[in-house]
Amino acid sequence: MRLPIVKYGDPILRAQGKLIEFVDEPIRALAADMLETMHAANGVGLAAQQVGTALQLTVLDVSQVEDRPSTLKLNGVEVDPVEAMPLVLLNPRIRLDEELASGNEGCLSFPDITAEIDRAIIVEAEADTLEGETIRIEAGGLLARALQHEVDHLHGILFIDRMSSVTKASLSSRLKRLQRETLRGRGDSASKR
Numbered sequence: 389m390r391l392p393i394v395k396y397g398d399p400i401l402r403a404q405g406k407l408i409e410f411v412d413e414p415i416r417a418l419a420a421d422m423l424e425t426m427h428a429a430n431g432v433g434l435a436a437q438q439v440g441t442a443l444q445l446t447v448l449d450v451s452q453v454e455d456r457p458s459t460l461k462l463n464g465v466e467v468d469p470v471e472a473m474p475l476v477l478l479n480p481r482i483r484l485d486e487e488l489a490s491g492n493e494g495c496l497s498f499p500d501i502t503a504e505i506d507r508a509i510i511v512e513a514e515a516d517t518l519e520g521e522t523i524r525i526e527a528g529g530l531l532a533r534a535l536q537h538e539v540d541h542l543h544g545i546l547f548i549d550r551m552s553s554v555t556k557a558s559l560s561s562r563l564k565r566l567q568r569e570t571l572r573g574r575g576d577s578a579s580k581r
């Protein structure tokens with residue numbers, strides 16, 4: 389089932405995700421719905437906060453992006469990142485390489501807004517899977533960027549927090565407008581209930 393994507397201005401985007409201690413049917417269903425929602429929106433990643441649930445759960449799929457390559461090692465073995473997609477990660481813990489690169493980034497919670505963001509070029513992560521395993525990931529390229537963006541979401545951090553102050557200032561009126569529209573939309577749906 390496709391879920392509505394929460395937009396900037398909704399306080400859930402600032403919530404710290406709760407650890408998932410065991411995988412039950414509602415978690416599996418949420419992950420499946422998040423994959424469907426991300427694919428329908430042509431996104432490369434989606435965090436649980438973006439569908440209104442503050443949990444340590446994110447889905448990623450960079451396989452449709454041809455002009456920005458990714459690299460991936462799974463449990464120390466180099467794999468084809470396209471074959472390995474999509475990824476469903478629970479409770480991801482990441483370690484960032486010190487070397488940064490600037491790259492263009494968008495977010496499904498910020499329609500039509502993109503910006504250059506500095507991110508680590510390589511990230512290592514450990515995460516739990518729906519099957520109850522723990523996997524080790526080393527990601528580069530677009531996947532590294534997407535993973536950092538999504539793990540930020542799981543801790544209530546948004547890409548606007550990573551923008552330079554100049555970039556953020558240049559977007560300020562658009563951000564305020566989006567925030568207002570989101571709050572108005574929330575008011576409408578609350579009064580319909």
Ligand SMILES: [Zn+2]
Pocket residue numbers: 494495496497537541
């Ligand atoms: Zn995002």
